[in-house]
Amino acid sequence: MPKKIQKTDEEWKKELTPEQYHICRDKGTEPPFTGKYYKSKEDGVYKCVACGNPLFDSNTKYESGTGWPSFYKPISEENVETEEDRTYGMRRTEVMCNACGAHLGHVFEDGPQPTGLRYCINSAALKLDQKK
Numbered sequence: 054m055p056k057k058i059q060k061t062d063e064e065w066k067k068e069l070t071p072e073q074y075h076i077c078r079d080k081g082t083e084p085p086f087t088g089k090y091y092k093s094k095e096d097g098v099y100k101c102v103a104c105g106n107p108l109f110d111s112n113t114k115y116e117s118g119t120g121w122p123s124f125y126k127p128i129s130e131e132n133v134e135t136e137e138d139r140t141y142g143m144r145r146t147e148v149m150c151n152a153c154g155a156h157l158g159h160v161f162e163d164g165p166q167p168t169g170l171r172y173c174i175n176s177a178a179l180k181l182d183q184k185k
């Protein structure tokens with residue numbers, strides 16, 4: 054289990070860029086086809102931009118056509134947290150970093166096999182640790 058990280062809004066504001074803060078702490082969504090990683094095919098591990106918790110492996114990333122980085126599974130179920138989200142009149146499942154609670158994106162049930170899941174994640178919430 055990742056260690057739980059708790060910081061105040063003021064502390065997060067100092068550590069994150071305004072865009073990262075908007076996504077991770079205010080549960081924002083970046084516009085599609087604008088993020089740093091939606092097209093990325095680099096090998097590596099996508100970590101939480103706020104705390105460095107490893108979230109997704111590049112070998113589970115796939116081209117979903119949505120304009121956001123999409124993965125069919127997290128590195129470990131324990132590293133992410135999911136919760137039902139009923140904002141904006143929709144019923145979605147929110148995905149968060151299990152270590153620091155950062156909002157990452159949503160998970161949908163229209164992904165490829167073997168899981169059938171699509172983790173639709175904001176680039177701004179991720180930091181790619183490239184394999185050398």
Ligand SMILES: [Zn+2]
Pocket residue numbers: 101102103104105106150151152153154155
């Ligand atoms: Zn985190």
